[in-house]
Amino acid sequence: MKTTLLGYPRIGRYRELKKACEAFWSGKIDETTLQQTATEIKKDNWLQQQNLGIDLIPSNDFSFYDQVLDACLTFGCVPKRYNNIDKSNYLELYFAMARGLQKDAIDVTAMEMTKWFDTNYHYIVPEFEKEQSFSFFSKKIINEYKEALDLGIKTKPVLIGPVTFLLQGKEKEAGFHRLDLLDKLLPVYFEVIEALTTLGVEYIQFDEPCLALNLSEKEQNAITKTYEGIAAKFPKLKVFLANYFDCYGNNLNTALALPVDTLHLDLVRCPSQLDDILNSEDYNPKTKLSLGIVDGRNIWKNDFEASLKTIEKATRKLNSDNLWIASSCSLLHTPYDLDLETTLEPEIKQWLAFAKQKTEEIVAISNLLKDENDGYLHLFEENKLANLKRRTSKRIHNATVKNRISNLKPSDSQRVSPFSTRQATQKQALHLPLFPTTTIGSFPQTKEVRSWRLKFKKGLLSQNDYDVLIAKEIEDSIRFQEDIGLDVLVHGEFERNDMVEYFGEKLNGFAFSSYGWVQSYGSRCVKPPILFGDVSREHPMTVKWSEYAQSLTDIPVKGMLTGPVTILQWSFVRNDQPREVTCNQIALAIRDEVVDLEKSGLKIIQIDEPAIREGLPLREEEWKNYLNWAVKAFRISASGVQNETQIHTHMCYSEFNDIISSIADMDADVITIETSRSEMELLDAFVNFKYPNEIGPGVYDIHSPRVPSLDEIENLLLKAKHVLPKEHIWVNPDCGLKTRNWPETKAALKNLVKAAKNLRAKELELV
Template sequence: MSFPHSTIEGYPRIGRNRELKRALESYWAGRIDQETFLSTTHALRIDTYNHLRDLGLSEDYAIPADVAYYDQVLETALTVGVLHAADLDAEFTLCRGNDTDTPLEMTKWFDTNYHYLVPELSGDAFDPAPERIVRIFEEALAAGHKVRPYLVGPVTLLALSKPVDFSRVDELVAAYKTVLAALSDAGAEWVQIAEPALTADLSVPDPELAAIAGEAWTDLLSATDRPNVYLTSPYGSLRAGLDALAKAAPEALHVDLAPATLQADPDYPARVRAAVGEQTTLVAGLIDGRNIWAGDLRAKEQVLSELGTKHVSTSVSLQHVPHTLNDEKSLPVDVAGWLSFADEKIAEVQALVAGRFDAAEAFARSDRAVRTRAESTKLHNAVVAKRVADLPEGQVQREPAFAQRVEAQRSLGLPKLPTTTIGSFPQTAEIRRARTLHRNGELNDVDYDARLREEVRDVIELQERLGLDVLVHGEPERNDMVQYFAELLEGFVTTDNGWVQSYGSRCTRPPIVVGDVSRPEAMTVEWAKYAQSLSDKPVKGMLTGPVTILAWSFTRDDVTLAESADQIALALADEVADLEAAGINVIQIDEPALRELLPLRADARPEYLDWAVRSFRLVALNAAPTTQIHTHLCYSEFGQIIDAVAGLDADVTSIEAARSRMELLEDIDETFHSEIGPGIWDIHSPRVPSVAEMAELIRAALVNVPVERLWVNPDCGLKTRSYAEVEPALRNLVLARDEVVAAL
């Protein structure tokens, strides 16, 4: 059977109105039973297929069934038998843990802000459960849709599992054969299998990984009882893996041809055309699934012509972009014309397949977007450009050196193993309701401000009562750690409904960097001053760093990320100066996404890390030695960027370490001079760790970190937790610290 001409690699699964999020959280909270949860999520899947068909993906197998309750990696691992869950609750225990079981580790999916659950390989044989994916196919078929079942590929699954063990690839391929045979028996004619690991330099060198992939895929495709295979390679260009996959000759092969991929590898289209044989349908991933700018269809048409194919897709799954511009009523009219969300990208795919004459209106819209954006006065700011031009070239360095700053900061009077939190406290229903009322004009500024101040006072009182040492104001005024700043900085626009899944039920609304960035006025100072006035203990000023602001936004494609990072760094440096002037002596500059933007190819990483470190240092460059600068990183392979994290030259670095049981600290060596706070409470799970469990983790941390450099804190901010979880967990955290200190 021929492959459809217009398709996508995936579609947002949270629902246009976040139906999946609400169903998950209602089920976890006990507000709905399992039958209601299953019927709700079934309806969401069928509604999505109907919607995609109505958008024009009407050919058989044009619609990917990349569905999962929580995560696509977990779904694949359960399907092929790498992991096992006896029922739905057991599956969610793998995701979230419970009172007795800890959840799987979670980390970033390639260089995106999506988090996946890390499969843990045991010594047990793989025991496939193909009924999971067969059920997805059959329910769609019953509703009148021939959808394309989706799996993460065997090479990628092993590359992302723990431990990485490619000696089991033959065993895993056999498990995939079982699953494909079951799909074939159910009548599926196409299956989609994604191998993004082959576009990245991971723990195994690219030529070695390509050789593994070539053998695995030759074996897998040799099976006769299987559907046709649509093999995809999102998130960048294939190198050694291109020939390996082309020689294996799947029925269809997708390649990522997004603007960022072509900029990094301009010869990629020519190499693809030379490598892929006539027996394989080449599918051009020309429509950018990672960013939200309207595509330049004329430029993409040229690439399509060079490839000699008539099959078009998105570069990656559209799970990374919002559903549709039709839900946005507040975007400036000119800016809206430059944008393309998931549904609009589907129209771009179809326009490329149809061609400029049959899709003249779509090409005209593309031309207009490209022209009006280039001509807009919103893009450039002469004052900002001069400030950036006046910066010193190369790396910058805060003075004095760390050792002298440590001495100056003893004036803070902190105890051994000081305790703190990462910043946010629970966003209660009352706070969210007040924010909605204020946004809708039903709560005036004075009353809204009073409500927020009441929350800050309660948060400070709670921390003092529990005995924490360095306090935070809890951030009740912030809807999101990036969007909050985007709404106050020039050069950004924000959306009303541009929700994107981060993990599980967690969704964010990434802002959009439209032009040069500047700070019209102070953003956090009044809240920090008020919180500090309520306590004699230090209260942290809380800023989001420039790399994270970029990583969790949709960025410009007309300037480099390094240039945007410098602009944001200068705006934040102004904020640091104002916080210091207001008497704030501890300032946290969060960079949880530092690892996230790390290029997938090793040869591009040094340049990225150089400008990323520079932008952070610019923020704190002129801070007084008595000002203690904190930073925070979470859910990333800390060891991969240990030198860069050390190079940030923060005074205190907090990291995620609870799920990995402190193994991240094994990468700490004499080059890492910062004080360090490895998280001892995994806040992404609802369970409350005991005093004994937390004390054990503190002692494990002391194996690699001297007592004078160790802090005690949660893994991440507490925004998504409830006070019923936060108060006992923080109490246990302080008691665990006290127990360990007493035994020193």
């Protein structure tokens, strides 16, 4: 039984790509050096998979920034605003589309960015016009196939399928549907396939995760048209069609009728679909099945015993030659190598598998299915013992936490009074002007600040010396905010490494890796905590520095917390109990912190929930249950305070139209959202719904090095004012400023404050 992967991590085992890209952007290295880094990462990935025994290795799963952006360049889908950039300077064009560009006479904004299905991975959103044209522009997929071939490895190139590519994009003008562009796009796909097959490519993997959604008849017909067209034009090509993140669902009959060589099944997210297919009269036994049985989204060790039973079910109906063993999805979402971890507790480490170990698991499962498998039986016994030890570990369960969950009451998720009452009380307490200005929480974490944290962690800096440095940084940031005239301040979060990791380090039930990095977007990597047991808070986590910041000024300072759903979503979460239960445990811990912040004198507390939309199940019929418990968890975390305390939340890089009523049900006094890249388009959902509470539509794209001009910000604010009650509008960036540098941050925030003051002055003139 052959083995394959759908994709591999691409940041480098020590984040070499992140470091090289950021050095390239800052002018510290040239393009040749950047390309050399990329070449070494690809080579290392391919050779590692080959050495571990993978039969069909993917290529074109590497990216400098994002695979959807790569597809845009492959198919020549470049928005017109980039026409002034020299197309021969590929990387300048590529990174301008991802990050924006201010250079010489060029000043262009970046493309929109949002979450890839229900993951924390952000992709660049393709932009389509009614008269959109496509062309085979970037030859990256060809070049990478040749690179692997030079190493003696015949790979399976990976392409985002044309229907998913179109559906995950956005129309930039009215009067058409992006799926209407399929007839223009398919000939370019054929051109790419022709170039690959000429080189001897046998398999091409087409990623169509849109098949995990409830597709309309038109969308299903587009799938059929695409793959019947490919089969007719390339009858010898073996199409490996990959759906992941859920079942085929109502698209199953469409998928089973396709003339493809292999259908991939995500059997981690949807184990039941194997039975559906094997028992279907429409299934052609000649169609190979790729059994995605090793989890590509989480880091828990595979259960060999359970996996073998699933595979044996398939082999009772199918010849083993018609089965692949695979990861459930690309391993992009998992860290590189557990062998790098030297500080993880051995008890917890034995329960885990990173990308390298998952690759080994796939090969081991294949070998255990062979008639002569005596040499692999020890792996089966080791795996069985490790899973048994996890199930019986005393580290996982806490009776006090379980009792608190069982004693939750409806009143625990209700504020004292409705928003209209709270709003009036808060206006009297806070005395904020019209269009109050604030930031989302973090300020730039300079190399110097990060070095203090590292030295402190290694014991090279005492607690007192570290505290003195952090206190000075906080004071400087408070003075800067006062000087430019912000109305609500933040302490800057200089003591924090990551908005989830920081809290996980202070809560029971979490463990941490040293090299467990995964890509979130571009060069931004996160190191998700490992949430292995019941969650509780023993001591205050943020009160010390928030209270200190407030002591420095009479202007309100926001306490900054990460919400329970986001901590859940952005951790590697235990899979031995319902996510709802785990989320409520986190919510109670955050609630305790909120109450302590209020007691310390803070009048404004922000509980960030950027992952609420991300956690939404892909199929609409499953939304209600998720949204009920997710909203309840947020409300549990926020409802322990009095009316005078203003609760903020923040969400970014998500579409809100379909869940806007649930966002309103969260009942935050103020919500801040990302809207600058879409030029306030994302605000439409709140306007159409008549969102009742206050809202801060972001006017400064913090994922771009561009400094927005005063006119630019004013125009965005005027758009907001045109559709929202002026008394409800806040002025703020799209997201936290941690990844930016101080010069651009200061320039942008000065423009932001000036724009708010100008708008405020115009309103006074009208009175």
